[in-house]
Amino acid sequence: MLQLRPNCECCDRDLPADSGVALICSFECTFCPACAEHLGGACPNCGGELVQRPRRPTAKLTANPASSERVHGKRPCPQHAG
Structure with a gap:
């Protein structure tokens, strides 16, 4: 079962479980x-x-609730890099 993580790993934007805009890879x-x-x-x-x-x-x-654990990338996304 997919975790349905609650946020964008790069910018931390909220992505609720019912959001149709979230994108994932095969590792979620x-x-x-x-x-x-x-x-x-x-x-x-x-x-x-x-x-x-x-x-x-x-x-x-x-x-079967969505995950509430917010995940953040190990390195910043390109648009957030300094």
């Missing part, structure tokens, strides 16, 4: 569309393709 690294575009559609952690994250039906979120 999660990014917002703006950061994914800056990354060229590839995960900076594994190099994998970023694709739209599926949404869990609302009725299933009660028994």
